Amino acid sequence: MKKICKRVAIAVIAVIAALALLFGGYVLYLQLQYYRIEDGLGLEIGRAQDAVLQTDVPYTAVSYNIGFGAYGPEYSFFMDTGTMLDGTPTQGVYGKAQSEESVLANTAGALEVLRTLDADLMLLQEVDYDSARSFRVDQRGLTADAFPEHAHVFGQNFHSGYLAYPFTDPHGAVNAGLQTLSRFSVSSAVRRSYPIDESFFVKFTDLDRCFTVLYLPVEDSDRQLVLIHSHMSAYDEGGTVRARQLELLCDVMEEEYLRGNYVIVGGDFNHALYGTEQAFPCEQQFPEWVKTMDDSDLPENFSFVAAEDGFDVPTCRGADIPYEKGVNYTTVVDGFLVSDNVRAEAENIDTDFAYSDHNPVLLTFELAA
Numbered sequence: 001m002k003k004i005c006k007r008v009a010i011a012v013i014a015v016i017a018a019l020a021l022l023f024g025g026y027v028l029y030l031q032l033q034y035y036r037i038e039d040g041l042g043l044e045i046g047r048a049q050d051a052v053l054q055t056d057v058p059y060t061a062v063s064y065n066i067g068f069g070a071y072g073p074e075y076s077f078f079m080d081t082g083t084m085l086d087g088t089p090t091q092g093v094y095g096k097a098q099s100e101e102s103v104l105a106n107t108a109g110a111l112e113v114l115r116t117l118d119a120d121l122m123l124l125q126e127v128d129y130d131s132a133r134s135f136r137v138d139q140r141g142l143t144a145d146a147f148p149e150h151a152h153v154f155g156q157n158f159h160s161g162y163l164a165y166p167f168t169d170p171h172g173a174v175n176a177g178l179q180t181l182s183r184f185s186v187s188s189a190v191r192r193s194y195p196i197d198e199s200f201f202v203k204f205t206d207l208d209r210c211f212t213v214l215y216l217p218v219e220d221s222d223r224q225l226v227l228i229h230s231h232m233s234a235y236d237e238g239g240t241v242r243a244r245q246l247e248l249l250c251d252v253m254e255e256e257y258l259r260g261n262y263v264i265v266g267g268d269f270n271h272a273l274y275g276t277e278q279a280f281p282c283e284q285q286f287p288e289w290v291k292t293m294d295d296s297d298l299p300e301n302f303s304f305v306a307a308e309d310g311f312d313v314p315t316c317r318g319a320d321i322p323y324e325k326g327v328n329y330t331t332v333v334d335g336f337l338v339s340d341n342v343r344a345e346a347e348n349i350d351t352d353f354a355y356s357d358h359n360p361v362l363l364t365f366e367l368a369a
Contacts, residue, residue, distance in 0.1 A: 037156060037208050039193040046144060046152045051184050052219045055369040061121035062349075063266040063334050064360035065231070065316075066110045068128040068176060069103035069137060070096065071357040073323040078166045079235055082320035082329060083285040090284075090320040095169040100135035107139055109355035111146045117349065117362055122150065122181040123266045125231045132162070132172020143179050150181035155191040155212035157231055178212050178229045178267070187224070189214045192252065195244040196233065209233055211249060211267070218262070218367060225367060226256040230267040239291040242270065246297060253339070254299040262367050263302070263339040268316075268358065269293055274306045276332040280314050284329040287318065304337045305346040305363060313348035315359045323353050336363045343368060 053059065071077070076092035083089055097103045114122060124143055128134040144152040158176040165171060180189075194209040211230035218224060232245050249265070256263050271293035278286060295303045307313070314330035317323055338344045344365035351359050 037159075037191065037193060037210070039191075041191040043153050043155055043189040043191055043212060045186050045189055046154075047148070047150070049149070049151045049183060049185050052217050053184050053225055053367065054219045055221065055367045058364055058366050059121070060117070060119040061123065061227075061264065061266060061336065061363040061365065062114065062117050062119040062360050063123040063125075063268070063336065063363075064110065064114065065125040065268045065334060065356060065358035066107065066127060066139070067356040067358060068097065068126045068131065068134045069107040069110075069139060070094070070098070070134065071319060071353070072098075072102060072106055072355065073353060074098075075319065075323075075357075076321055077319040077357075078169070078171075080318060080320040082287055082318050085283050085285060092320050093169070095163075095166045095171040096133035097135060100137060103134045103137045103139075106355040107137065107142055111143065113349070113351055113355070113360060115146070117360065119362065120183040121227060122147070122179075123227075123229045124179040124181070125268045126176055127154070127179040128174070128176045131174045131176060132170070133174055140177070140179060143181070147181050150183050151186050153180045153182070153186060153189045153212060153214055154178070155180075155189075155210055155229070157208055157210040159208060178210070178231060180212060180214055180227070180229050182214065182216065182227075184216055187215045187217050192248070194232070194248060195241060197241045209245065211252075213252065213256075223260050223262060225262045225264065228253065228263065228265040230265060230269065232268070232270045234270045235289070242291060246293070250297075250299050250302075253302060257299075257301055257339045261339075262342050264336060264342060264344075264363070264365065265338075266336040266361075266363065268334050270333055272331040272333060273335055274304050274310065274332070276310060276314070279311045279332070280330045281326060282329045283327045284318060287329055290331065298337060301340045302337055303340070305335065305344045307332070307335065307346040307348045307361060309348050309350075310335075310346075313350045313359065315348055315361060317353050317357050319357045323357075325352065334358055335361045338365065341368045342366070
């Protein structure tokens, strides 16, 4: 009996040692894979255009987080959590898209929405290439090829080694970023690195947040349109990292404005904007992740462009459960802010979250002479 117990004990110790070795090796692998892209990196401008912006002429821009093609109405994401009104906790299921076919279908649907809007400038977030979570579908190429009359600029804001979590549906290795498309000339573009939470495990899941800065010439003017494309952190307990990110963004905005430029900032702010945090009835409790942002958080001479239908059409749904209108928590986290030398109005486009957990936002603007 003692011999049997001894053998069992040795076997258990061997299994524990093997698991510890495996875990340690995996952590070492993630650490060796980890790096941050340098701040101030110049970006390539693909398919450069010749047309130049003019003052006092109306143009359009759209921001759309396409959610790496995963978020059809039936989709829930493992990092999203929530609570129903009756106190029942909820958590998403999937670590990657459900299939390659679903990624292609959702990407095609989002592109069709964008074709219908026919915007001069397009700001697209969570655009994947060579990523396990999106079955290697090249959304970077698909979005550029879909609009052959637009220049394209890509800024990478997520790159990781193989993420083995969740164990039932691993997220895998990821390459993703911000795709900006412009019908007009872009003279230069630069990638700015946001501060992130660099605590040990969190940094592997929230790297490498950034915003891109594109400079568009304006005809017969020394001024330029500075188009800033941003995607802030989402899973940030307490909102401290997002506060540091906002500080950097505001510094860049203000600096460009003081140079005499026009400034437009668009994208996914991952904050409830201009008082929409509880604007939409639902069957879920108010989420802990929701932080707010309005004009009081911005430098002087800047303001958010509140959509005309901003309290009727949300732009983001909770992905802790599949989508059902009136059940999921929804709010407005996507949109634009502008400097006071830009006249602008906005509209939230209601797709009923058919192809993403976000709806697009359409901006109509003029550069004041």
